Amino acid sequence: MSNAARDRILGRLRQSTPGPKAPVSDFSIMEERQWSPEERTNRLVEKMGAVNTEIHQTTADDWPLKLAEVIKVKQAKNLLFAKTTWAGERIASAQQEFDFLFCDDADVNIKDLAFKAEASLTTTLGGVADAAALVLWPTPVEPRLVSLVPPIHIALLEEDKISNSFAEVIKTGDWSSNMPTNALLVAGPSKTADIEQELTYGVHGPKELVVLLIKK
Amino acid sequence: MAGIQLLQREGVRVIYPQGQSCCGQPAYNSGHRADALKVARQQVKLFKKDIPIVLPSGSCAGMMFKHYSELFEGDPLEKEATEVANRVFELTEFLVHVLKVDLKDKGEPVKVTWHGSCHSQREMGVREEPKELLRQLESVELQELKREKECCGFGGTFAVRQPEVSAAMVEDKTKDISDTGASAVVSGDCGCLMNITGTLEAKQSRVKGQHIAEFLLERTDEA
Amino acid sequence: MKPEGTFRQRAKEALADKELRGNFRRAMDSLMVKRANQFSDVDEWTRLRSLGEAVRKRTLEKLPDLLEKLETNCKKNGIQVHWAETTDEANQIILAILQRRGAKKVVKGKSMVSEEMHLNAFLGEHGITALEADLGEYIVQLAEQMPSHIIMPAIHLNRRQIADLFKKKIDGFEYTESAVEMTAAAREVLRREFSEADAGLSGVNMAVAETGTIVLVENEGNGRMVTTVPPVHIAVTGIDKIVENLEDVTPILSLLPRSATGQDITTYVNMISSPRKEGEKDGPEEVHLVLLDNGRTRIHADPETRQTLQCIRCGACMNHCPVYTKVGGHAYGGVYPGPIGKILTPQIEGIEPYGDLTSASTLCNACVEICPVKIPIAQMLVRLRNEAATGCPESSVKEAGVKKSTVEDMVWKGWSTSHSSPAAYSMMTAVLGMTGNMMPKSAPMLKEWTSVRAKPKFAKKSLHRMVKKLGVDDE
Numbered sequence A: 001m002s003n004a005a006r007d008r009i010l011g012r013l014r015q016s017t018p019g020p021k022a023p024v025s026d027f028s029i030m031e032e033r034q035w036s037p038e039e040r041t042n043r044l045v046e047k048m049g050a051v052n053t054e055i056h057q058t059t060a061d062d063w064p065l066k067l068a069e070v071i072k073v074k075q076a077k078n079l080l081f082a083k084t085t086w087a088g089e090r091i092a093s094a095q096q097e098f099d100f101l102f103c104d105d106a107d108v109n110i111k112d113l114a115f116k117a118e119a120s121l122t123t124t125l126g127g128v129a130d131a132a133a134l135v136l137w138p139t140p141v142e143p144r145l146v147s148l149v150p151p152i153h154i155a156l157l158e159e160d161k162i163s164n165s166f167a168e169v170i171k172t173g174d175w176s177s178n179m180p181t182n183a184l185l186v187a188g189p190s191k192t193a194d195i196e197q198e199l200t201y202g203v204h205g206p207k208e209l210v211v212l213l214i215k216k
Numbered sequence B: 001m002a003g004i005q006l007l008q009r010e011g012v013r014v015i016y017p018q019g020q021s022c023c024g025q026p027a028y029n030s031g032h033r034a035d036a037l038k039v040a041r042q043q044v045k046l047f048k049k050d051i052p053i054v055l056p057s058g059s060c061a062g063m064m065f066k067h068y069s070e071l072f073e074g075d076p077l078e079k080e081a082t083e084v085a086n087r088v089f090e091l092t093e094f095l096v097h098v099l100k101v102d103l104k105d106k107g108e109p110v111k112v113t114w115h116g117s118c119h120s121q122r123e124m125g126v127r128e129e130p131k132e133l134l135r136q137l138e139s140v141e142l143q144e145l146k147r148e149k150e151c152c153g154f155g156g157t158f159a160v161r162q163p164e165v166s167a168a169m170v171e172d173k174t175k176d177i178s179d180t181g182a183s184a185v186v187s188g189d190c191g192c193l194m195n196i197t198g199t200l201e202a203k204q205s206r207v208k209g210q211h212i213a214e215f216l217l218e219r220t221d222e223a
Numbered sequence C: 001m002k003p004e005g006t007f008r009q010r011a012k013e014a015l016a017d018k019e020l021r022g023n024f025r026r027a028m029d030s031l032m033v034k035r036a037n038q039f040s041d042v043d044e045w046t047r048l049r050s051l052g053e054a055v056r057k058r059t060l061e062k063l064p065d066l067l068e069k070l071e072t073n074c075k076k077n078g079i080q081v082h083w084a085e086t087t088d089e090a091n092q093i094i095l096a097i098l099q100r101r102g103a104k105k106v107v108k109g110k111s112m113v114s115e116e117m118h119l120n121a122f123l124g125e126h127g128i129t130a131l132e133a134d135l136g137e138y139i140v141q142l143a144e145q146m147p148s149h150i151i152m153p154a155i156h157l158n159r160r161q162i163a164d165l166f167k168k169k170i171d172g173f174e175y176t177e178s179a180v181e182m183t184a185a186a187r188e189v190l191r192r193e194f195s196e197a198d199a200g201l202s203g204v205n206m207a208v209a210e211t212g213t214i215v216l217v218e219n220e221g222n223g224r225m226v227t228t229v230p231p232v233h234i235a236v237t238g239i240d241k242i243v244e245n246l247e248d249v250t251p252i253l254s255l256l257p258r259s260a261t262g263q264d265i266t267t268y269v270n271m272i273s274s275p276r277k278e279g280e281k282d283g284p285e286e287v288h289l290v291l292l293d294n295g296r297t298r299i300h301a302d303p304e305t306r307q308t309l310q311c312i313r314c315g316a317c318m319n320h321c322p323v324y325t326k327v328g329g330h331a332y333g334g335v336y337p338g339p340i341g342k343i344l345t346p347q348i349e350g351i352e353p354y355g356d357l358t359s360a361s362t363l364c365n366a367c368v369e370i371c372p373v374k375i376p377i378a379q380m381l382v383r384l385r386n387e388a389a390t391g392c393p394e395s396s397v398k399e400a401g402v403k404k405s406t407v408e409d410m411v412w413k414g415w416s417t418s419h420s421s422p423a424a425y426s427m428m429t430a431v432l433g434m435t436g437n438m439m440p441k442s443a444p445m446l447k448e449w450t451s452v453r454a455k456p457k458f459a460k461k462s463l464h465r466m467v468k469k470l471g472v473d474d475e
């Protein structure tokens, strides 16, 4: 059934009457907005903040402290993260007031763990300034559910990895020849306005998104 | 009438070809192209002289300006139709950009609001011109509508094909008009005006409707 | 599918519901403002929109090649591709996948195409529960209704109505009208469902031919849930939602949310290029992409109607439509309401059941002005009216000519005769001037007109005669 349908659909499309040639795609508008690193940071902070993302500016040295502080304020009893990333290595070694849940243990049932976790920590590939979002590529070490299921998602963003636009990220990262299983842009905590257009956070994804912005 | 007088007063020689009737829009919009073309051909033949064609109704102007090229595609009169279309002006557009009129208000202080017709706004691109003219009038206070761009619900045959929806639309429009506190609503399109004033009248509202040409003439007339 | 009654009847019912009218008026007013704030830079809007149009037009120009490319690349990535000419075929394909997996429960992200297929009802008949997970869709499903807006499915209901519904349908729900608490209650229920579901079903915002990627945009996270948690993910899309490459995604990613809800970007942009790979700990083991025709090849056949397929389903045309804002989505009787529905539904389902939608417009062009991919909706409405009224036999439009009416034809014939001959026109205006005002309010057409308006006055003397008297030149 399927192949015959395929051939008929494609056959019909090839019979379509040609129309006027499509206009040229001028992408200049996607690329011409360039900001200084500082402007990029400010824009991202402002815009992501406007959609309820909690952003803390910190440093490469201090972020683990900041993390502990955030978790304490939010009273999360555990944190789901990968112990083998550059970030995980930093915190897994220290004593903390919350439990560790490791998403990169060998035989972990990630689904159970993610639904049990109260908070999670992930690294990011970077951010984009124009529409203001984080860029995430989940990996076997940091699986997809880690940034999705726990009610609080804490993301590490290195300031020098904020690009002007998504268009730029795709180009410089040569995405078209190496798309991962799943790539994400995340602009804020999960939200809805389906009830009388009242903005409400935390429908299905994290209720809170916390960004630890690591300044250089 | 008032439109012609306004133009004459500005020293323009006006020609009104007696053979004219309608641009063909009613049939065109209802899907009856052949009938629309028959009527439109007649108009194109009448307006051959190479002078500006000024229309006091944005809707008709829009039809000739935007849709004649498509309607006449492949017709023997195609070239003439395109020429005619290129010479079409909506009245206020002509007054502001071509004649660059400077109006002197002679009337009593009054508060009015402006309803821009869909076709003059979106087909002719005439948005600010009429308001500019109204603002030239010293004693006229212009209070803009909350939803100036929203259609009044006339839409030619729409008003009789979908009378309930049309009624709801003109209801929202007249409410918006009343809410401005203006004593008159001025517009540049006869269809909208017929619809809006008819409703205001039925509601026994004190707000009156007036065509912009008539309003401008009245305010600035020597008499 | 045949809708109940005519648009006019359904609209009349909707208009009688004051609560409903208030709900729509409020919501649409605010959406229009939000969108306008996004596009205050006219130059940016003009250029971005031209790019959006160009990208969509190019896609449609190369559509068969791109579909093949998409298929090749998806397969390379391990995504299974299926083709369906009709909604029935698409339903069967999905059923077969689910039955092979022994699936009993499916969670769904928002998908208008699955509405087009009436998938939930179909699966129900085969003992499979399909649960909507988008909050708006979930509410509409509980209420046993259809979405009334393509972006905000439950916009026709207010909080009191939703609270009543939750009270009735959700065990243990404590009555509250707080949106926060109602959302929390739905989260609770749906979280369980996500983790237990046997399969997830989603729509597609864009499928990228060059990389074999499915792009989904959303705010809630339900789209990520249904495409990540269950062991099987099935995505359904019309064959029109394709783009050539990743770069083409970028303008649409900007135009779509800004036009729809006035946001810079949706909370999530979810790009899926393969099922779970060796070593990965989560994600579905199988990903399927179902490509549905359902009349789209017919729409594609003609260069003018083809423009319908440029649509990126942002819903802005609804928000700005003076008719939609009065009557709401259900009056349109189909899956797609508003201006896009008026041109899409009659072309998919046929002029016979849905041709009357084309008359539900004043051709005010509000939709044309804001459509982010420049679909000439008004022009298309005129074309479809033309098809319905006259219908040339070679027309590619489904059921062209079925609304042909001899009486109407005669009226227009008479009109064109009187308006193309100066003598006949002058006689007609003279007669109307004399008799027009004597017509009773109940005369045909006048009756509809005077339902809320005063009777129009016919001028005693025609403009032609007055102008002549004034001495204005004729030549």
Ligand code: SF4
Pocket (backbone or CB within 6 Å): C310, C311, C312, C313, C314, C315, C316, C317, C318, C339, C340, C370, C371, C372, C373, C374, C375
């Ligand atoms: S027709 Fe245009 S405005 Fe309407 S949903 Fe489609 S893209 Fe958006």
